[in-house]
Amino acid sequence: MEFWRRRRERLRERGPSGLSLLPWLLMGLGALSHLLGGEAPNPWIGGLGLLAFNTLYIAVVLRAFDPRAREAPPTRWLLGGLAALTFGLAIGYGREWLLLFPLLGLAVGAVVRRGRTLFRVTFPLVAGAGAVTFWRDGWDSFGVVYGTFVSVMVTAAILALNDTVRQLRETREELARTAVERERLRFSRDLHDLLGHTLSVVVVKSEAARRLAPHDLDAALAQVADIESVGRQALTEIREAVTGYREGSLAAELDRARDALSSAGVEPVVRRSGPLLEPAAETLFGWVVRESVTNAVRHSGASRCVVEMSGTDGRARLTVTDDGRGGGHGPGAAAPVADGPGSGLRGLRERLAAAGGTLEAGPVPGGGFRVVAELPVEAAAPGPDAGDVRAGRC
Structure with a gap:
């Protein structure tokens, strides 16, 4: 049980991964059924197109969860190829193939998560999807257009929020490390100043007691008593320095x-x-x-x-x-x-x-x-x- 609890905590800290977007490929089963039913023209071309779509979709969403790969030009090229293939298959086959647009929206939202670029990409995509779906399927395809828009925006919002949470967690950990370092520095300063002064006084008084002992025992004992007092005071100050409440x-x-x-x-x-x-x-x-x-x-x-x-x-x-x-x-x-x-x-x-x-x-x-x-x-x-x-x- 402890193992699984720690595993869940690690997964929660890591956040979602590209694997979380792969089950949505089941939306493409309608296109596959259309091919297998013999209703689609040029089934070999459609089959190769569907295979290429799935391959590009998997490559894009997996790269989208690696920050360096997401910002790299190849990811944008793959996303552009996925968009071109989606429009081509939707225009050529229509019907169930229109459901590829929401999948394209998931990939776009995963790659382009925030900023003005998200809006510059989303609205042309939704407008293009709307034009194709209305041409192929009329008003009955309004749900596909809406689903495409929601896929882009919800995916982008969730992943952007996850990035923000991760950055806040890293910032909190960095602040905690900084606080520990500052406390160590404070303690090292206090310890240096406390012990440096105290040991200097002890050395000076010890030398004075050694010089006075052969001639004036009472004065030497007074110096020894001062050494004891300084030592006790130093112990008190060190305890206060450790707890951080010392005000000189x-x-x-x-x-x-x-x-x-x-x-x-x-x-x-x-x-x-x-x-x-x-x-x-x-x-x-x-x-x-x-x-x-x-x-x-x-x-x-x-x-x-x-x-x-x-x-x-x-x-x-x-x-x-x-x-x-x-x-x-x-x-x-x-x-x-x-x-x-x-x-x-x-x-x-x-x-x-x-x-x-x-x-x-x-x-x-x-x-x-x-x-x-x-x-x-x-x-x-x-x-x-x-x-x-x-x-x-x-």
């Missing part, structure tokens, strides 16, 4: 930045002024502070790092400047892991660009390195001016 606080990131810089022997200076920020903007600026300070601690060899938050009611700016070696060794200098797509400042630049902001990084004349991030912000009440915050003091 800029104030919390500034506190962590002061602590990390102080532990690395770098004097932190924080100035904050300007409008209050929305949570999304605070999160982005928090990531910039984290990445810039992490790279400053790792690579700059600076003695002083200034983090300045400012702006107007329309735009907010975050600047991180150190007095280190510069030339690609400051906050903007990405560690080797940050060189890949979606990591480090490159990933932050993409995030800010998606929010309508910018991020620039480069050496400062005279030494040092500077990272400048800007974001458009909603007008809000101005935040408190924090003034200068040095060496961890608010």
Whole structure:
């Protein structure tokens, strides 16, 4: 049962095929009966014509369900030959042979499914079929003309709808794949930024504890306690990043930045002024502070790092400047892991660009390195001016 269920699902996804139009050839049994009854003139010619009609019909409808073959010139030539043969047999024999026109309509609808070409082909075909059938069979053949028109339009509508459904299904699958890729990129960015900062702080504090242990055991134990606190905080942030609900606080990131810089022997200076920020903007600026300070601690060899938050009611700016070696060794200098797509400042630049902001990084004349991030912000009440915050003091 499971096998047949899966088979039905695969067939439903594939949609109709050319085989679905082959049973309609039974409509030609009337012409065959006319031949076998000895009523048709030149039965050998009629028999060969009927065989050629069936062959061309099968070739056309099978090619009609292959997109590349359907648009190829040979399919149009085969369809033209089928139309010429249909008109020839209908004119020569009449009666039951007129039922070949609805079959021709099925083939036309399968090949020419939509657009102006469908109408340019359908109306001359119906008009020609009407002229031939009225000439051969009078008003009694009106059903054949109507059947020809319905065959073309219904077949084209059903197959065009099936194509649309298939394209929508493919688009949905592509959107699902894109969503998965975006989520993977988000997680890789968050994991890089989280672990890069946390491990840098752990390394700096471990070095500080090792240096202090021989001389000041209490201070060394305080550093060890900080390492434990940082580790627990990192676990919490990683869990939040995995679930996708992490919204960073800029104030919390500034506190962590002061602590990390102080532990690395770098004097932190924080100035904050300007409008209050929305949570999304605070999160982005928090990531910039984290990445810039992490790279400053790792690579700059600076003695002083200034983090300045400012702006107007329309735009907010975050600047991180150190007095280190510069030339690609400051906050903007990405560690080797940050060189890949979606990591480090490159990933932050993409995030800010998606929010309508910018991020620039480069050496400062005279030494040092500077990272400048800007974001458009909603007008809000101005935040408190924090003034200068040095060496961890608010």
